[in-house]
Amino acid sequence: MKTFVDFVKKESLWLKSRIEGLRGKMSAQRIPILEIRPEVRAEIRTELREVGESLLLILISLLLYGSVVLAQFSFVPIVIITIKRGWKETLLYLTGALVLLLLVMAQNAAKLPVGSGLLLFSPTHYTFEFITSSLGLQGGRFLDYYVLFGILGIFLGSLVSRNYRFGYVVFFSLSVYVGIVILALSFAWFIGGYDRFITEYSLYVDKKISAYVHYYMNRMLGYKDLLLMRGIDYAIIEKKAAIAAEMYKRSIIFGIAPRGGYLIKELAVILIGLSLVKLYFKGKLTRAAFNFGLRSYTIGDDWVWGAVISWGLVYINLHLKNPLLGIVGWNSAVIVSLLFFLKGLALLKVSADRLRVPPFFQYLVFIFLFFYSFILFVMIVSGLGVADIWLKIREHVDTIKKREK
Numbered sequence: 001m002k003t004f005v006d007f008v009k010k011e012s013l014w015l016k017s018r019i020e021g022l023r024g025k026m027s028a029q030r031i032p033i034l035e036i037r038p039e040v041r042a043e044i045r046t047e048l049r050e051v052g053e054s055l056l057l058i059l060i061s062l063l064l065y066g067s068v069v070l071a072q073f074s075f076v077p078i079v080i081i082t083i084k085r086g087w088k089e090t091l092l093y094l095t096g097a098l099v100l101l102l103l104v105m106a107q108n109a110a111k112l113p114v115g116s117g118l119l120l121f122s123p124t125h126y127t128f129e130f131i132t133s134s135l136g137l138q139g140g141r142f143l144d145y146y147v148l149f150g151i152l153g154i155f156l157g158s159l160v161s162r163n164y165r166f167g168y169v170v171f172f173s174l175s176v177y178v179g180i181v182i183l184a185l186s187f188a189w190f191i192g193g194y195d196r197f198i199t200e201y202s203l204y205v206d207k208k209i210s211a212y213v214h215y216y217m218n219r220m221l222g223y224k225d226l227l228l229m230r231g232i233d234y235a236i237i238e239k240k241a242a243i244a245a246e247m248y249k250r251s252i253i254f255g256i257a258p259r260g261g262y263l264i265k266e267l268a269v270i271l272i273g274l275s276l277v278k279l280y281f282k283g284k285l286t287r288a289a290f291n292f293g294l295r296s297y298t299i300g301d302d303w304v305w306g307a308v309i310s311w312g313l314v315y316i317n318l319h320l321k322n323p324l325l326g327i328v329g330w331n332s333a334v335i336v337s338l339l340f341f342l343k344g345l346a347l348l349k350v351s352a353d354r355l356r357v358p359p360f361f362q363y364l365v366f367i368f369l370f371f372y373s374f375i376l377f378v379m380i381v382s383g384l385g386v387a388d389i390w391l392k393i394r395e396h397v398d399t400i401k402k403r404e405k
Contacts, residue, residue, distance in 0.1 A: 058093045075153035082157025094150040127184045134192045166292040260334025297346040306336040343385035
């Protein structure tokens, strides 16, 4: 407790100094412009411009959060603010944004875009609403913005600003995300029970899916006569829509998603987010996290034991059928397999460059194979990454290059 109090006192002194510094610069503007030194004048303008830019970015973050699809990228503006202004000041902007969300919700929550979709049925986002409702509080669904996107964005931005390499930034950011998810789910299960959480989440998903199907089918009522003229029965479309929604629920929400789907999705979001941050600075900021080449990617041979153990857990759970063991096994297997998949891609890239295949055709072939036969392509490339432990393909290619030199 004493440590916490000391921390609060220390940070309050920082906040006080920031406010006094900004107040001093603002008061300096009242001095006739000719009496202010040019460097001080430039500093004041830069400070005000960056504060205004930070406010605009936090508003953009809120707008992204209000979109069901783009909500996953609402951490990107927070990363930019952290890089430019530091994590302490970003935390102030983030807290203000959360307060603004709660005020808007108190006025009229029904008009909020997030109320209709709540981020594609993700159980992690639903967890915060479950926790606060179990404690008798309201407005908990917006805590996911503060914790999942805000804290993650501040952490990622701090790593980038401290010049950590790309691999470390991605690994630690993904680890923080997984840690937040595990803590939130564990606390939800602790206060409400695992069975109750799963039951209520299933009911929530059923309610949302039914609402979506009902909404879009009602919009198609205006075309009912046109469909009949073309020999298409509206009732058949309605029935097929209900079947498709049920398949989506079983195969995606309760199938692929908890078995590595959410993890892969978050990894892709972090990678795209880093690319957007790099694009924002347009080469004006040089950081190690902005430089990544597939050719140089490699992992240690000992990671093969991770693949053996994780896939072993998946196989064992086929007989035990334990939900928690299944989630742990599948997510571990997916992430380790992804590492070897990237290693296999790196080997193909090195080999293609050795054969002088133009980059355009390389990417064209990779994309075609990826979408033409996704499962087979991933299995072969991941297997190639594992086989390189014994085949030493990269070493052979490097040896040939040295001989040519």
